[in-house]
Amino acid sequence: MTDPYFTFNTFLRQKFDNQKVRKIPINAGFSCPNKDGTISTEGCIFCDHYGSGPINTFTMPIEDQIKQFIHGHRGMKYLAYYQAHCNTHASLRVLEQKYEIIFSFEDIVGLSIGTRPDSIGDEVYPLLDKLNRRIYLMVELGLQSIHQKSLTFLKRNHSYDEFLDTFQKLRSRGIDVVVHLIVGIPGETKREMFDTVQEMNRLKPAGVKFHLFHVLRDTPLSDMYRRQEFKLLEKDEYIDIIVSLLERLSPDIVIHRLTGERDREIFEAPNWALDKMDTIQSIRDRMRDLDTYQGKMAM
Numbered sequence: 001m002t003d004p005y006f007t008f009n010t011f012l013r014q015k016f017d018n019q020k021v022r023k024i025p026i027n028a029g030f031s032c033p034n035k036d037g038t039i040s041t042e043g044c045i046f047c048d049h050y051g052s053g054p055i056n057t058f059t060m061p062i063e064d065q066i067k068q069f070i071h072g073h074r075g076m077k078y079l080a081y082y083q084a085h086c087n088t089h090a091s092l093r094v095l096e097q098k099y100e101i102i103f104s105f106e107d108i109v110g111l112s113i114g115t116r117p118d119s120i121g122d123e124v125y126p127l128l129d130k131l132n133r134r135i136y137l138m139v140e141l142g143l144q145s146i147h148q149k150s151l152t153f154l155k156r157n158h159s160y161d162e163f164l165d166t167f168q169k170l171r172s173r174g175i176d177v178v179v180h181l182i183v184g185i186p187g188e189t190k191r192e193m194f195d196t197v198q199e200m201n202r203l204k205p206a207g208v209k210f211h212l213f214h215v216l217r218d219t220p221l222s223d224m225y226r227r228q229e230f231k232l233l234e235k236d237e238y239i240d241i242i243v244s245l246l247e248r249l250s251p252d253i254v255i256h257r258l259t260g261e262r263d264r265e266i267f268e269a270p271n272w273a274l275d276k277m278d279t280i281q282s283i284r285d286r287m288r289d290l291d292t293y294q295g296k297m298a299m
């Protein structure tokens, strides 16, 4: 059966001549300006202690994290994913040192750098340019929503305009950008989520990651959840919304993720989201039943 949406695996097969490629989640030891006091000390309301990075290898040196992953997934090619916290938030010298590590692993064929839209200094772009010429590079920008009221609710402390500026600087250098979006932010209507997707169609990032709005333990969001300050989406509602978003998203944008994905140890709610494979299968089943696909209603 052909996929009803442009999967990340399909993209990887096309990009790397059908070789099996896996992403290595890495904590490169960066902090985040929204947590370390550069912008704020509070952090985004949903952010966990590990800054969305790997929890089991969190304290290991970068080289050891890579070696351990490769040891457990032999015979493949790899994308190094600098995932935890904000991976452009350091001096140029430190960034150079940390990125350079991946080049001593011959089976690493790409680098993915996760960061905030307001945290790539002008002096960093030439380094990204250089990296992009040496290896396949993608930069993952956490946007979450184009709507200021949602960015404020999440305590992102950056604006949509800052995202646009960074996005254009990366694209003008031919660097692939993957945009992170959150689905189900309290107070956002379906219409407003469609507007975010419509903007993605206009901007044409290389890919998007859809995250379910979910609660992790020991976060400000967890406190709010326990005080019943908002409602989470039920599984059926989420599937309904995701299918509608996919129908409206341009078919050439790669879908890197379709649900919330976090370790069970730090996950709080909603419970149904813990079964990631079930959620993805339910989305696929719904799309098959509706005879629909990514881009069917894209404008």
Ligand code: SF4
Binding pocket: 032, 033, 034, 035, 043, 044, 046, 047, 048, 051, 052, 084, 085, 086, 116, 142, 156
């Ligand atoms: S920008 Fe990312 S790392 Fe920083 S507080 Fe927000 S979610 Fe956490």
